[in-house]
Amino acid sequence: MTKKSRILLLNIAFLALSAALLLFLWRAPEESTPFLPHDTSHENFFAIESKKEVESFCAECHAPEMTAPLSESHPEGNRCLFCHKRR
Numbered sequence: 001m002t003k004k005s006r007i008l009l010l011n012i013a014f015l016a017l018s019a020a021l022l023l024f025l026w027r028a029p030e031e032s033t034p035f036l037p038h039d040t041s042h043e044n045f046f047a048i049e050s051k052k053e054v055e056s057f058c059a060e061c062h063a064p065e066m067t068a069p070l071s072e073s074h075p076e077g078n079r080c081l082f083c084h085k086r087r
Helices: 003-026 051-055
Strands: none
């Protein structure tokens, strides 16, 4: 195989890989996780810079026996702002 044909083959492989990656990303689903509500219960959390500090307060309302417990299908863990983004 000559140097020219090898370069052509690598360029074609690169273009095919780039097209496959673009198609994969194009077909990705839209973001479906809701944002952190911008209501009176959550208003104070928008002023706090640290995500970890904000997440330390989530269990005060969202623990199983509290006022707004998470549903059974909700993933466990305390990384609330990993999915629920602030606007």
